[in-house]
Amino acid sequence: MSQYKSGVLFTVVGALLWGISGTSGQFLLQHRGLTSGWLVAVRMLMAGLILLALCYKKEKDGIFRVWKYKRDRLDMFLFAALGLSFCQYTYFATISHSNAGTATVLQFLAPVLIMIYLSVKNRKLPRTTEVTAIIFAVAGIFLLATHGRFDSLAISQEALMYGLLSAVSVVIYNLQPARLIKNYGTLLSLGWGMLIGGVLLSIVYQPWRIIGTWDIAAFAALLVIILLGTVISFSLYLEGVHRIGATVGSLLSSAEPLSATFLSVFWLGTSLHWTDLVGIALILSTVFLLTLKPKPMKSSDIIQTEPNI
Structure with a gap:
């Protein structure tokens, strides 16, 4: 499998898992009494610790090399605060005030913003397929x-x-961590970003103060959010963006509402309307279109795989 096609696969799977996570988050926020700030703080702390533990098993003390250079320290803080924390908090806050579907619609302004930004930066109009x-x-x-x-x-x-605000944050975490992932890899960058973001949010939302109603379903939903919807999904998605670029990656994230829709059918018994089927066909055709016509890989849009430190 080529680097481009594997990047498409990683990005789509990561987005599908986000859909599952969003539906689980809506269940916790609207049926178990959790708040978006508390949920995101716990999610990021646990995911960060898990990712760094995996990295430590392989690299030992090498996981601390991120903090050697001043620029990398600043990039990591911005990634954690303005990218990951901001993105997750605003997304779940949107869900708490509406629902997962509405949150996804608003967040999907991000590909347009990314394409505009890159077009201006590169002084080049978007391709017809994009x-x-x-x-x-x-x-x-x-x-x-x-x-x-x-x-x-x-x-x-x-x-x-x-x-x-969620759409803006998606632009940040698609574009800002390019140097970090180039130099340190996806898992290490994501692990530190999650942990730092979780610590920052914990100052305000205090995850040690248990809130809401807890039962087996609530614990299961929280585990889905932490493991599938954070550790695995973000790792796959950022690795996919690493290979195919932020513009195409953000477009392929349209697979997210697919998983949310099917999960609501099987879990909540929601029936599919004919417009749902048309919408699913349109989104799948987007993935097919971008797979057949890959965007040329440029250093301004795609993170190189070779480390430079």
């Missing part, structure tokens, strides 16, 4: 979330604010 992919993906997500009715996406002012 523009077509955005149209298909946004249309598919719209159909999944609203069944084609413009009046059904009625959200609060808080949900709109957090959703737009």
